[in-house]
Amino acid sequence: MRDDVASFARDELTPGAEARDRDSAFSSDLWRRCGTIQLQGLVIPTEYGGRGLDPVSAAIALEGLGFGCEDGGLAFALCAHMLACCVPVWKHGSEEMKRAWLPGLCDGSLIAANAMTEPSSGSDALSLETKAVRTAAGFRLSGHKTFVSNAPVAHVIIAYAAMPGSDDAPAEVTAFLIPRETPGVRIGDRMEKMSLRTCQMSDVRFEDAELPADSIIGQPGGGAQIFAESMDWERSLLGALHVGAMERILDRAVAFARARRAGGESIGRLQAVSHRIADMKIRLEAARLLTREAARSLNSRRSSGLPAAISKVFASEALVKSATDAVRTMGGAGILVGSGVERTLRDAVAATLYSGTNDIQRNIIARWLGL
């Protein structure tokens, strides 16, 4: 399965990646092609149109995607869609919501965006200001979300808002599924980024958007836990993409070090180079083990938070280091567009920031340790 996904990614998704990255272009055609093998629904049960993979199998498939797909933005967009949007609907949506939305979200016909971060609440995600008030027909949403991946191309938005409780009880975070065409939903201009340029990102504003009662995901007040759970899935399984990418750039580095000659011998014979590549291999295998353990923990009800944070920190920072090492190994050739490694390094930087920054992950780990 891993090899099948890798081959599909190499043959279908990588061609044109350089130009798409240069132009910050998202390919709807490639998105639909991914839907033909249900990449968007790897973990979603087959009864809802997904592939029904367990988390570890999904991690292995995503290693293949990371290995074969050199369009890091597209690979990330697929995972953000699946893990931050499809998983909450699958785990907490009503049966009607699941049957109405998951098939399209899995088959490539729909794109979802997760709207949590706000201009004044990023790492402190739950201090959001977007508000949802009850109306006779459902809810009215008002607020401003930022850094929303996939928003410019999304058909549906998963958004989190503070909803006042009854009888003057404090507001509780609640999750909503909102079709893009809902009046009052405003998608902002595409943001220009250094990383993951083919994954479109923008602000989203809700201007007294009227939502039907069945737009809620789960129950009022369930949003914080629904979001936290989706982040455990992201932190665990996005690391598998990084593992695949590390494997790819390791192969590039080894090939270059064997072929490039200096002083009458392959530079791979020089310890400064070989040790750097050996460290890339060490990081790759350690990240693979941590990521698969984090994926395995997703099967448990409450034990995924710590392994997810650990694997997220390690895999993302390993990818940055290994991509840097690959560039250094290739020297001047490494920074050329088309080298196969410079874009991986640029994309890797975002990995230390999304799904909760690595600073926050270290906070999470410390809290799990009782500190």
Place this chain on the structure above:
Amino acid sequence: MNASSDSEVKSVVRQFILEEFLYGEDPAALEDSTNLRAAGILDSIATVRVVAFLEERFGVEFEAHEMGAERLSSVSDLVALVMAKRGAH
């Protein structure tokens, strides 16, 4: 409601919170009505740890909407929720 079970649950909950989040502190600082979030004793991660402990220890399950800070704000709230779930089984 069985009074001894209620006090047993309270004892277990208090011990867990004192040992995990108030180590080195005076146990008297934790009252039944102490607002655990406002007092900085529980944050989102600590809440998950408390819920995981309660689920395993008492064989109950919490839904996502039952894990908000406002619903698990005190020892009394935690005990009441556990007792309600046990009584429902």
